[in-house]
Amino acid sequence: MREVIKTVGLTKMYNGFPALEKLTLTIGPDVCVGFIGPNGAGKTTAIKILTSLIRSTSGEAYIDGIDIQREPKRALMDVGSVVEIPEFYPFLTPIETLTYLGKLRGMGKDYLNARIKEVLDTLRLEEWTGTMIGKFSKGMKQRLAIAQALLHEPIVLILDEPTSGLDPRGMVEVREIIQELKKEKRTIFMSSHLLYEAQEVCDYVAMVDKGRLLYYDKVDNIGKLMGPRRLEMRTAKPLTEPQLNFLRGCDGVTDVELVQPMVINMRFEGSDEKRADILSSIIGEGALVVSFKASGMELEDLYMRMIGGS
Ligand SMILES: Nc1ncnc2c1ncn2[C@@H]1O[C@H](COP(=O)(O)OP(=O)(O)O)[C@@H](O)[C@H]1O
Numbered sequence: 138m139r140e141v142i143k144t145v146g147l148t149k150m151y152n153g154f155p156a157l158e159k160l161t162l163t164i165g166p167d168v169c170v171g172f173i174g175p176n177g178a179g180k181t182t183a184i185k186i187l188t189s190l191i192r193s194t195s196g197e198a199y200i201d202g203i204d205i206q207r208e209p210k211r212a213l214m215d216v217g218s219v220v221e222i223p224e225f226y227p228f229l230t231p232i233e234t235l236t237y238l239g240k241l242r243g244m245g246k247d248y249l250n251a252r253i254k255e256v257l258d259t260l261r262l263e264e265w266t267g268t269m270i271g272k273f274s275k276g277m278k279q280r281l282a283i284a285q286a287l288l289h290e291p292i293v294l295i296l297d298e299p300t301s302g303l304d305p306r307g308m309v310e311v312r313e314i315i316q317e318l319k320k321e322k323r324t325i326f327m328s329s330h331l332l333y334e335a336q337e338v339c340d341y342v343a344m345v346d347k348g349r350l351l352y353y354d355k356v357d358n359i360g361k362l363m364g365p366r367r368l369e370m371r372t373a374k375p376l377t378e379p380q381l382n383f384l385r386g387c388d389g390v391t392d393v394e395l396v397q398p399m400v401i402n403m404r405f406e407g408s409d410e411k412r413a414d415i416l417s418s419i420i421g422e423g424a425l426v427v428s429f430k431a432s433g434m435e436l437e438d439l440y441m442r443m444i445g446g447s
């Protein structure tokens with residue numbers, strides 16, 4: 138497998154304190170990896186080494202086999218990144234800003250102009266191309282920062298907490314945009330302190346705490362770690378007794394409980410496909426389902442358990 142991002146024993150010490158300890162991670166092509174951990178876990182430290190903003194104390198980091206610390210310029214040629222809160226000149230417009238940044242990168246005029254239009258469309262800023270950035274919300278600035286990172290069509294995109302500090306709507310917009318970006322051929326490495334965000338957006342999760350990697354696997358495998366899950370179903374009309382009995386008889390479902398007339402809790406063990414089957418069959422039985430989801434608590438419980446053990 139091609140190793141697009143690779144770190145080997147990456148360590149960063151600050152006054153004898155390890156901010157990052159022996160991080161070894163290999164990321165393949167065209168996947169989105171969530172780098173998850175609480176504040177102070179070492180996420181920004183790792184990302185700063187990967188983007189050559191700081192140097193490691195020991196260990197190596199590579200992009201497509203090129204050593205980032207030996208040949209930063211060549212290694213980062215095909216990398217776009219957003220690290221820390223983006224600051225732009227408030228009196229410039231997105232077009233002016235991107236033109237300036239594209240020229241710095243040495244992009245030719247026609248290619249640059251075409252790319253500016255494309256990235257502003259992708260980042261849903263097409264209506265704001267001529268507005269001064271001083272008037273932008275935090276979410277819009279974050280989107281412009283991602284636009285900037287994508288300007289030269291990098292094959293690797295590195296984002297440090299792209300939704301952090303945004304209002305709920307801004308967070309959803311950025312997540313939706315990342316999901317769109319995943320459809321193109323590109324490796325995305327993004328940090329977050331929200332496990333559910335990684336579960337929603339990413340293909341893989343790398344969990345860190347206190348500078349150490351605790352877990353690195355496909356998002357789909359997190360479910361297996363959690364064992365039986367709690368599912369909550371909300372309906373527009375109370376379920377009838379036969380519908381409730383139908384649920385009780387579904388494979389993998391136990392402890393069906395009516396917590397409110399239109400809220401049913403149950404435990405479920407099985408694959409996501411099986412879960413989808415339950416949803417479609419209960420709808421087939423005439424239930425007016427308005428939502429059907431695994432409760433977030435257990436996911437966060439797992440996270441706390443893993444962090445607690447480190
Ligand atoms: N420049 C620095 N000097 C000293 N300690 C630092 C520095 N940068 C980060 N740290 C410490 O390293 C640890 C990891 O920080 P950081 O990588 O920013 O974590 P995260 O991004 O996961 O919140 C924290 O304990 C932080 O206080």
Ligand SMILES: [Mg+2]
Nearest residue numbers: 180181182298
């Ligand atoms: Mg950070």
